[in-house]
Amino acid sequence: MDRLIQANGQPHYGIFPAAPGLVNYRDFDFRSPMGRKLGALAKWRRFHQFQYFGLISDELIGGCALANLSLLGVGFVYLFHPASGRMIERQFKLPLGFGSQFSQTPDQGVCELRSGGNLLRLENSAASKEKRLLVELDDGTHIEACFSEAEPAFQPMCINTQAGINGWVYAQKVAGVRCTGQVRSALGDFDLTQIGAFAHHDWSAGYMRPETHWNWACLSGQAGEQRVGLNLSCGVNESSFTENCFWLDGELLKVDTVRFDFDRDQPLQPWLINSYDGQVELRFEGRGLHKERLNVGLLASNFKQIFGQFSGVLRPTGRPEVRIDNLWGFVEDQYVKW
Structure with missing residues (x-):
């Protein structure tokens, strides 16, 4: 699929075998809930996009996100050292996104944010099927991380769904891939290959509900031989x-709807995550979190990303069950008005 939006102005919907070449949101026939055609200003204001790169290992946890909220460019990065409990985190907010750029080609191009002596950069290459993260902070923190979907072959989740009466969300997800690179920080220096790091990646964009909430969970690691x-x-x-x-050795296996059971006021307490079809039965124990709050009228966010360990079982249909034993990963509790 070359373009997500068809010639008639409507999106392709469904789960796709590969990413669209371009998320051509400007070609979308955007309407008000009452059916009135909306122009270029409304298309710009309501289109939102974000990209996230997560690092997962027993020795180091990290996350970096960039978001284009039209009125605001947002970025954050953190590193967490499980052995010591120490953490480095930085947040950036750029009015109207000045100092940032975003590509609408999911498998190709650069998204980055510059603020003073700080750089957050995510670069995707269609030719090599690589996703790269570069972070340079004015305190000397330096992160270079990379993973490939080519060797061994990996099947990403590429999906576009309707959002409310007049929107849609394209999302592209990767988890369970090995990560290479280097980290230098006040927490220490790390070779990501040597510490057995895995990566998670999320590229999402679209006309999301003006007021929305979600929970999310991701893990990556080695379970036995898989x-x-x-x-x-x-x-x-x-x-x-x-x-x-979920993915086993890069093969995507679909799961039904899921239920997140947790205490919103105490997000570091255990979470129970179960799928309706019984393929997922997990318990998550939080070890630390990154949180942000923003409330400036037109924009509001109450965001918690918790990192910790999963235990439980995955039951792929027609296959032996997979035991999950203290694998590191993330959960989120997110409210947004935009």
């Missing part, structure tokens, strides 16, 4: 299709 990745959500990307899935 590389395992997991991507589950509840509250978004669920109209007719869901993004819920």
Whole structure:
């Protein structure tokens, strides 16, 4: 599929075998809930896009995100050292996104944010099927990380769903891939290959509900002889299709709807995550979190990303069950008005 939006102005919907060449949102026939055609200004204001790169290992956990919220460019990065409990985190907010750029080609191009002596950069290459993260902070923190979907072959989750009466969300997810690169920081220096790091990646864009909420879970690691990745959500990307899935050695296996059971006031307490079809039965124990709050009238966000360990079982249909024993990963509790 060359373009997500068809010639008639309507999106392709469904789960796709590969990413569209271009998320051509400007060609979308955007209407008000009452059917009135909306122009270029409304298309710009309501289109939102974000990209996330996560690092997962027993020795180091990291996350970096960039978001284009039209009125605001947002970025964050953090590193967590499980052995010591120490953490480095930085947040950036750029009015109207000045100092940032975003590509609408999911498998190709650059998304980055520059603020003073700080750089957050995510670069995707269609030719090599690589996703790269570069972080340079004015405190000396330096992160270079990369994974490939080519060797061994990996099947990403590529999905587009309707969002409310007049929107849609394209999401592209990867988990359970090995990660290479280097990290230099006040927490220490790390070779990502030597510490057995895995990566998670999320590229999402579209006309999301003006007020929305979601929970999300992801894990990556080694379970016995298999590389395992997991991507589950509840509250978004669920109209007719869901993004819920896990990967065994890069093979995508679809999962039904899921339920997140947790205490919103105490997010570091255990979470229980179960799928309706019985393929997922997990318990998550939080070890730390990154959180942000924003409330400036037109924009509001109450965001918690918790990192910790999963235990439980995956039951792929017609295959032996896969035991999950203290694998590191993430969960989220997110409210947004935009």
